Amino acid sequence: MAILDGTSGSPTRKKPSVGKWALYGAIGIILLAVPAIAQNPYQVHILNMAGIYILISLGLNIAMGFAGQFNLAMGPLWGVGAYTAAILNTRYGIPFWLNLPASMVVTGAIGALVGLPSLKVRSHYLAIVTIGLGEVINIILLNQEKLTGGALGIPKIAMPGFFGIPLNNDRRFYYLILVVVVLGYLLARQILGHRIGRSFRAVRDDFQAARAMGIDTTYYQVLAFAISAVYAGAAGALFAHLNTYISPDIFEFSSTLFVMTMTMVGGMGSLAGSVIGGLALPILQELLRVIKNWQLVVYGVAIMVVVLFVPGGVVEIARRLRESSANRKSRSSQSIAAAEQAEDSGVP
Amino acid sequence: MNNTSIFIQTVIGGVGIGSLYALIALGYSMVYRSMGLVNFAHGSIYMVGTYFGIMWYAGLVMGLHVPYPIAFVIGVLLNGAFGVLLERILRPLAKLDLMFMLLGTIGLGYVLDNLFVIIFGAEGFAVRSPLPSMPLVILGVRIQPQMLLVIGVSAILMVALQLFLARTKTGKAMRASAMDRDIASAMGVRVNRMNALTLAIGSGLAAAAGILAAPIVYVNPAMGAAVGLKGFAAAILGGLGSIPGAIAGGLIFGVLEAISAGYISSAYTRGIAFIVVVVVLMVKPSGIVGEITVEKV
Amino acid sequence: MFLEIENLTMQFGGLVAVNGFSLGVAEGTIQGLIGPNGSGKTTIFNVLSGYYKPSGGKITFKGKRISGLPSYRVTASGFARTFQNLRLFKSMTVLENVLVGMAQHAETGLLSAIFNPIAISHEEEYFHEKAMGLLKLLDIAEFADTLATSLPYGHQRRVEIARALGTDPKVLLLDEPAAGLNETESENLRKILLQIRELGVTICLVEHDMKLVMGICDRITVLDYGKKIAEGTSSEIAKDPVVIEAYLGQEDNS
Numbered sequence: 001m002a003i004l005d006g007t008s009g010s011p012t013r014k015k016p017s018v019g020k021w022a023l024y025g026a027i028g029i030i031l032l033a034v035p036a037i038a039q040n041p042y043q044v045h046i047l048n049m050a051g052i053y054i055l056i057s058l059g060l061n062i063a064m065g066f067a068g069q070f071n072l073a074m075g076p077l078w079g080v081g082a083y084t085a086a087i088l089n090t091r092y093g094i095p096f097w098l099n100l101p102a103s104m105v106v107t108g109a110i111g112a113l114v115g116l117p118s119l120k121v122r123s124h125y126l127a128i129v130t131i132g133l134g135e136v137i138n139i140i141l142l143n144q145e146k147l148t149g150g151a152l153g154i155p156k157i158a159m160p161g162f163f164g165i166p167l168n169n170d171r172r173f174y175y176l177i178l179v180v181v182v183l184g185y186l187l188a189r190q191i192l193g194h195r196i197g198r199s200f201r202a203v204r205d206d207f208q209a210a211r212a213m214g215i216d217t218t219y220y221q222v223l224a225f226a227i228s229a230v231y232a233g234a235a236g237a238l239f240a241h242l243n244t245y246i247s248p249d250i251f252e253f254s255s256t257l258f259v260m261t262m263t264m265v266g267g268m269g270s271l272a273g274s275v276i277g278g279l280a281l282p283i284l285q286e287l288l289r290v291i292k293n294w295q296l297v298v299y300g301v302a303i304m305v306v307v308l309f310v311p312g313g314v315v316e317i318a319r320r321l322r323e324s325s326a327n328r329k330s331r332s333s334q335s336i337a338a339a340e341q342a343e344d345s346g347v348p
Numbered sequence: 349m350n351n352t353s354i355f356i357q358t359v360i361g362g363v364g365i366g367s368l369y370a371l372i373a374l375g376y377s378m379v380y381r382s383m384g385l386v387n388f389a390h391g392s393i394y395m396v397g398t399y400f401g402i403m404w405y406a407g408l409v410m411g412l413h414v415p416y417p418i419a420f421v422i423g424v425l426l427n428g429a430f431g432v433l434l435e436r437i438l439r440p441l442a443k444l445d446l447m448f449m450l451l452g453t454i455g456l457g458y459v460l461d462n463l464f465v466i467i468f469g470a471e472g473f474a475v476r477s478p479l480p481s482m483p484l485v486i487l488g489v490r491i492q493p494q495m496l497l498v499i500g501v502s503a504i505l506m507v508a509l510q511l512f513l514a515r516t517k518t519g520k521a522m523r524a525s526a527m528d529r530d531i532a533s534a535m536g537v538r539v540n541r542m543n544a545l546t547l548a549i550g551s552g553l554a555a556a557a558g559i560l561a562a563p564i565v566y567v568n569p570a571m572g573a574a575v576g577l578k579g580f581a582a583a584i585l586g587g588l589g590s591i592p593g594a595i596a597g598g599l600i601f602g603v604l605e606a607i608s609a610g611y612i613s614s615a616y617t618r619g620i621a622f623i624v625v626v627v628v629l630m631v632k633p634s635g636i637v638g639e640i641t642v643e644k645v
Numbered sequence: 646m647f648l649e650i651e652n653l654t655m656q657f658g659g660l661v662a663v664n665g666f667s668l669g670v671a672e673g674t675i676q677g678l679i680g681p682n683g684s685g686k687t688t689i690f691n692v693l694s695g696y697y698k699p700s701g702g703k704i705t706f707k708g709k710r711i712s713g714l715p716s717y718r719v720t721a722s723g724f725a726r727t728f729q730n731l732r733l734f735k736s737m738t739v740l741e742n743v744l745v746g747m748a749q750h751a752e753t754g755l756l757s758a759i760f761n762p763i764a765i766s767h768e769e770e771y772f773h774e775k776a777m778g779l780l781k782l783l784d785i786a787e788f789a790d791t792l793a794t795s796l797p798y799g800h801q802r803r804v805e806i807a808r809a810l811g812t813d814p815k816v817l818l819l820d821e822p823a824a825g826l827n828e829t830e831s832e833n834l835r836k837i838l839l840q841i842r843e844l845g846v847t848i849c850l851v852e853h854d855m856k857l858v859m860g861i862c863d864r865i866t867v868l869d870y871g872k873k874i875a876e877g878t879s880s881e882i883a884k885d886p887v888v889i890e891a892y893l894g895q896e897d898n899s
Contacts (some may be wrong), residue, residue, distance in 0.1 A: 064447065112584035117368050117626060121633045123446050124386050128584045129629055131577065132622030139619040191758050194765050195748045195772075198737070202745045205734040212694060212728075214749035214812050216722035223755070253577070257454060269736075291464045299456030308440055 027185040029329050030171055031178060035171035044170040046282055048242060050176035057263045058271060059231025062341050064260075065269035067224035068204025070126045072256050073114050073134030077229045079141055079251025081107040081236020086154040086246055087147065094239045096160030100180075103237035104230045106346030110137070111229020119219045134253060153247025157240050180234060180245045186270050191227065200224060261299075265306050267315030276314045351486040358610040359603055364495040367502035368550035371557035372579030373586065374509070375550030382526040382546040382590040385442040388450055390458035390554065391433070391475020392578015395569060397427035397555025399464060399484035403563045406475055408468070423559045424552045431551030435544040443545075448466045457572070464569040500558045505556055507596055509549070513591070521544060529593025587635030596636060601625070647672040647707065647847065648816060654701035654843035655688050655871075662688040664871040665702070670816075671862075675838065675848040677862030677879075680854075681891060685871040686851045687729060690820050693849070694721035694726040706816070721749055729821045729851075733793040740789040743776040746811030752873040781805045783837060799830040806837070812826050816847045823854040835861055859883065867891065 023053065028280065038044045056078055063071040071077075084106045085099035094102075117129045141148050148154065159168045167173045194251075203220050211217050229273040240246050258281070266277020288295035310316050368631075372394055381386050387393075401423020404414040414422070441452040442489045513519040525542040548586040558571075565571065577580035578601060586597025601621055608620040628636065646669040655663040658715045663685040678686050690761060691697045693704060700816030704712035711719050725746070734742050742884055751772075756762050780786040783803040786794055793804050809817055821837075823831045838861055842848060852858045859879040867875040867882060869891045875882055876898060882888055 009722050029775055045581075071361075081745050101578050123628050124586060124588060125629055127446070127450065128581055130656065131627050132581065133624050135577075136619040139616060143613075143615040146573045146726060187759060190765075191755070194769055195744075195751050195753070196755065196756065196758055198741055198745050202734050205736050208716075209728065209732040209734065210745070211716040212696075212720060212726050213746040213808065214717050214725075215745070216717050216749075240455060254573075260451060263452075264448075269446065280425055293462060296462035297459050297466070300455045300460075300462065303455030303458065304437075304452050307444065307455065311444070311448050 013100050035152070035174050038171075041170045044149050044174050046286055047052065047279075048170055048177050049176055050279045050282045051174075052239050052242070053259060053262060053282060054181050054228055054275055055184050055231050055235035055238070056186055056259045057190075057266070058280045059228035059235075060259055060263050060273045061271060062188060062192065062200070062231070063224045063228035065263070065273075066197060066204065067200035067220065068345060069115065069118055069221055069224045069228075069291060070078050070123070071111070071114065072127055072129055072130040072223055072253075072260070073111075074232055074259050075251050075253060075257075076081030076134035076137035076141075077107055077111055077114070077232040078236045078239070078255065078259075079246075079248065080137060080229075081233035082240040082246045082251070083141060083148055083154070083236070083256045084238035085240040086267050090154055091242070091297065095158070096237065099241070100234060100237045103319075104233040107233025107236060108129065108226045108230040112222050114207045115225025118225065131253060131256075134256065137339050138248055138252055141251065148248070153245060154240075155245045157244045157246070159244060170242075177238055177242075180238060184219065184234065185271060185275065186326040192271070196220075196223075228239035232310050261303055264311075265303070267313035269312070271314045273313050273315045278313070310346070353490075354610070356489045357491070358541075358606050360489070360491055360499075361495060361608060362606030363496045363599060365589070365606065366582075366599040367499055367506075367600050368557045368561050368575075368598075369388055369579050369582045370539035370595045370598025371502055371505065371553045373583035373598045374506075374624035375554050376583040377591060377594040378526075378546050378550050379438075379582075381591075382522065383438065383442040385438055386446065386449055386453070386588075387438065388453040388576070388580070389434075389438075389457040389460065389549075390550070390579065391572035392460040393431070393551050393572070393573075394558050394575060396430060396460055396580070397423055397551060398514075398558030398562055398567055398571065399468065399561035399569075400426040400430070400617040401473055401555055402567055403468075404596050405478075405559075406473065406567075419557070420559050421542070423555045428548040428552035429551070432544045434551070435540070435547045436548070439540065440476035446452070450639070457516070457576075461569050461572065468569060468589065470569060472566045472571070475562040475567055477563035488546065491536035492564075494563050496562075501556065503559055505553060509553070511593070518545070518561055578621070579624060584635055585625050585628055587637040590635070590637040593635055593637030600636075646670070647704045648849075649694075650689075650702070651704070652714075652876050653689065653692060653696060653699055653813055655685070656700040657775055659778045660870050661693070666868070666871070666873055668873070668876075670847060670849065672815075673842065673845060674863040675710065675861050677840055677848060677858045677865035678849060678851045678868065678880075679853075679858055679865060680868030680874075684868040687820060687869075688867055690726065690818055690851055692847075693719075694818055694835035695722060706727070713805075714871065717749075718810055719815075723811035723813075723815035724818060724840075725811050725822055726814075726818040726819055727802075727810040727822060729779055729824065730803050731798075731805060733801060733804055733808070737793060739780065739785060739793045739796070740773070742775055742793045742804055742808045743779055743811040744772055746808050747772045747775065747813075750813060755892075761808055776807075776811060779810050782810075782840060784833070800827050802834075803837070803893045806841075810841070810846070814846060816849060816853075817841065818849045820851050821853060823857050826854075871887075 034047060035044055056074055060071060061073050063069045084103040085096070088094040088099045088102060114133045116131060118126055121129055142151060159166065159173070161167060165172070167176055192200065199210070199215050200222050202213060202215055203217050207217060256344040260283040262275055262277035264277070265280060266275065267273025285295070288298060291298065306313060312319070370392065375390050376387060376395070379385055401419045403409050404412055404418035404422055405416055407413050437456065438453070441449050444452065477494045479497060482493050483490040513523055521537045522542050523538050523543060524535070525537045529539050580597070582597040582601040583594050584597070585601060586593025586595070604624050605617050605621045609617040612620060648670040650666060650668040653663055653666040654661070666689060678687055688697070692699045692712065695718065697713050703710055706722060709722070711722055716825050717855060734745060736780065737745070751768060753761070753764050753768055777786060778790065780789055783806060785800055785803050785807065786865070793801065796804065806819070806822065823834055826834060835857055838848060851859065851875065863880060864876065865879055865882045866873055867888050874891060875885045875888045
């Protein structure tokens with residue numbers, strides 16, 4: 001898995017080879033060419049939404065997959081980001097470029113507050129507490145009509161411009177989202193790859209042992225929540241300015257579930273998993289539109305299959321395939337298998 | 349009408365809704381206790397149970413209009429049988445980490461909800477109460493007859509459950525199995541069968557809650573989501589795994605909702621109840637009746 | 646005194662696990678703590694390492710009070726512990742386990758993690774070197790990149806010690822480090838502990854392996870029913886009738 005996301009922080013991580021750089025280059029060119037390849041703007045729109053979901057999923061993954069903190073308020077926190085940007089834009093005319101950092105800061109702060117109960121309660125109790133606080137956020141969005149427009153939401157959010165170029169359609173907005181997602185991914189890698197990531201995983205693996213190692217668990221728990229919320233905030237600002245209209249129902253608990261599902265399908269505990277899941281689910285949803293109502297049934301069955309048979313998600317399938325091909329090439333000794341397993345330390 | 353009778357009226361309404369939450373919370377708690385499973389599909393099971401009963405009463409099956417009590421019994425039994433079936437599906441999930449358990453059961457809920465959308469359509473319908481809709485007036489307090497039915501039947505079911513667990517051989521075996529699976533199976537208790545029975549009872553109670561609630565709420569395939577979440581919050585509030593806790597948690601949650609809706613703001617009802625749950629858990633992290641377990645180093 | 650436990654009492658509900666226990670430990674020594682099962686040894690360790698807040702009494706380290714501090718702050722003030730029932734981080738390699746404890750000495754924070762990757766990688770390099778040194782000391786360097794929990798039991802014990810040393814402690818609290826080790830492994834452990842003492846680390850040792858305890862401890866304290874019943878050098882303890890009595894009484898029911 002380290003090959004995919006390199007978050008294990010292992011010192012023996014190999015430098016990417018020439019072949020790998022070529023692969024990265026190819027992926028880069030495809031990513032840049034997408035708006036030109038796409039047959040219609042709607043396809044680009046799906047990818048834009050996928051990018052927004054990838055950001056939220058990265059946040060969820062940091063909190064849940066790496067630090068083991070149940071943040072089931074991700075959907076409503078995404079809403080906080082979107083509303084912050086929407087209110088700043090429609091009321092005070094502040095442009096996207098200032099709203100993005102503002103949303104990240106505001107949502108990060110609220111995320112830290114949502115994380116405070118994690119200092120007292122754990123596992124399913126923490127799950128319900130964060131769900132509950134998410135509900136509270138949603139109810140505030142719904143009922144503070146003067147500020148949020150209530151159930152009707154906020155329309156007419158301006159799309160951003162970039163040095164005179166209006167990013168006023170999906171094809172143009174795509175590049176903005178691409179840049180933010182790539183930055184968000186690299187940032188997550190940077191944060192998780194070293195000491196902070198290890199401390200997160202120590203808190204997740206064994207809370208008491210982590211404290212005994214001198215780790216200020218309080219700080220890391222709240223930090224995990226705050227970072228996840230910062231990602232939700234960035235996704236919210238992007239969404240508000242892309243969609244130009246937001247309403248509270250978009251950010252209900254079901255949106256948390258959607259993000260959680262894509263993260264699990266991709267691979268909880270692996271940043272690559274967030275990217276894969278974030279891309280796969282919105283696209284899958286589109287492909288499955290043909291079977292109409294059966295779509296969500298298939299969806300539910302898929303979740304159960306992943307949970308029961310490949311709890312590490314697509315990332316784990318990839319690893320298994322790689323391992324079996326490696327085994328075929330050479331009868332590898334146990335120690336290599338163990339080392340590979342160690343590299344996959346992200347998967348809980 | 350004076351303030352006292354309005355207050356009493358509000359509380360009775362809360363107790364009514366609360367006993368529905370309690371019936372649902374019991375399902376969460378019993379299943380958690382016996383299988384160690386946090387079953388997030390329980391809200392959907394509640395929805396399924398509602399349809400299993402109401403479809404006979406509301407003429408969805410060949411235009412039949414079976415009397416309400418009979419439809420109630422059919423619904424409870426059908427959902428109980430459905431629970432036995434679910435045990436097979438949930439068994440492997442119970443062995444997983446909470447995160448996977450959560451998602452797996454949510455996946456199951458998705459499947460159920462959307463199967464019912466396909467069968468019955470996403471549109472819901474209102475259900476006529478079997479009792480007269482004229483409110484009874486007792487000492488100046490106005491009460492909906494359906495609410496009395498809800499409270500009465502729920503109380504009977506809860507007492508029956510307690511008696512079953514405390515007095516019957518099967519009930520005792522269930523409790524033993526919940527307490528220690530290994531010892532129970534060594535003593536010849538068939539743990540899987542006990543789990544199936546637990547799910548049957550939990551699903552039956554959920555169906556009862558749904559069929560009782562049907563004339564008050566709007567029946568549709570999405571009805572389980574909000575109620576399921578509240579039932580779970582009630583179970584957590586009482587202390588997940590505790591039967592008296594589930595009942596207490598459900599009633600407290602219902603009354604809190606009613607009071608906050610009546611006196612503070614109906615818009616913030618949902619939120620206030622959740623805030624109380626959060627506050628309670630902060631003070632007592634294992635719920636009202638839950639035991640604190642000290643981690644051994 | 647370097648480390649001073651004064652009149653320590655620990656109650657759980659009605660149960661008194663430790664009762665008015667006092668002990669002074671001199672710098673650079675190996676202090677043994679022995680006693681029958683349930684005599685309160687591990688409880689004392691748990692109070693020392695900050696897992697429990699004592700019901701009474703106090704602990705001072707180099708004149709500063711540490712009792713009642715949360716465990717991570719106790720660790721930061723120079724204590725490190727191992728766990729009786731191995732508690733290694735299950736998703737991490739041996740090296741990563743050791744690196745975790747070094748985190749608290751990091752000078753870089755979240756912001757440098759984001760904006761100053763060069764400082765981070767320098768720091769990582771420094772930590773890696775130090776950690777590898779510790780792994781060599783404990784003779785497990787070859788397993789650096791192996792998943793810690795996949796190692797055999799005896800090796801995992803050593804990882805626990807290396808991880809504790811990673812926090813750069815002044816006092817090392819070892820909770821039954823020889824449990825489950827065979828004769829050879831136990832002998833290796835003895836040598837390692839002596840080496841650690843050479844590094845200037847004071848060691849407190851809870852242990853059932855009498856051969857090990859008698860062989861390396863500078864001073865031994867004997868506990869029974871939460872109270873100190875004897876204290877002295879190993880030869881003094883071996884002759885003490887009270888100690889023999891406590892242990893013989895225990896042999897009947899073990």
